[in-house]
Amino acid sequence: MSTDWTRRVLVVEDQSALRILLCDVLQRHGFETAAAADAATAAQLFTEFDPDALLTDIDLGSRPSGAELATMLSELAPHLAIVFLSSYPRAVAGAAAMGIARAVFVPKQTLDSPATLVDALEQALSAHPAPEADPGPSREGLGALTRHQLDVLAMIARGWSNDRIAAETGSTVRAVERSISRLFDRLDVTGDPTVSPRVAAAAMYFAAFGPAR
Structure with missing residues (x-):
């Protein structure tokens, strides 16, 4: 596989x-x-x-x-x-x-x-397909993410920095960086060097849930 x-x-x-x-x-x-x-x-x-x-x-x-x-x-x-x-x-x-x-x-x-x-x-x-197999920017696709990943994605969509996400979640900045890197891989937003993965991930969140509050 x-x-x-x-x-x-x-x-x-x-x-x-x-x-x-x-x-x-x-x-x-x-x-x-x-x-x-x-x-x-x-x-x-x-x-x-x-x-x-x-x-x-x-x-x-x-x-x-x-x-x-x-x-x-x-x-x-x-x-x-x-x-x-x-x-x-x-x-x-x-x-x-x-x-x-x-x-x-x-x-x-x-x-x-x-x-x-x-x-x-x-x-x-x-029996549990990898999240990458899920189709694009839909609520169903994002539904394959963990609750924690969705929370982090919502913070990214709000424009929060890694430092602020770490403070909000009680994590270290390094742990947040690892989590976000893995989140970007799961959403497959790292393939185009001309597009910011952070922007692409936020766009997927907006498409599924509307503006982050």
Whole structure:
């Protein structure tokens, strides 16, 4: 599967050695990763890292569980691909893995090669098309963005600087710069050197929602 941007996976696993191994395998296969040992840390990472997929154990040794985390994050970002990697029996996950439509369940007992893990991620990602596949400046196209990305896009449309966006969102300027760069890539507004990506992104927002207030 070819993409114009590196796909990101948020890995949540309470066993340190396995967490490191999973990240290493994914990075070797072209993914960018961020890792957390529990759901609370993962939720904090989610907004800044802006993942395309969540790879999580179900039992994280504390609450919220991996299933609860996946439910919460998929509500915030409907495009998020979900893969559960767990020692739970497959039957426990149910027909729709832990009640989440299109989630993929992989028993740890069957994780015998990197291909098994990568194939599961590709399956989950193919069920959640990349935002670039969405058509142009429409409300439906922008609907593939996360809530946080839409908020940042609205601030861009108001003409706010990165410094002001950082202050408003409680982020660092560097984090805002990364978020905006990824947002521009998703909206595919960086291809024409004669057009400012900031102006093009704001125009898409105006076309979908009208003047920003």
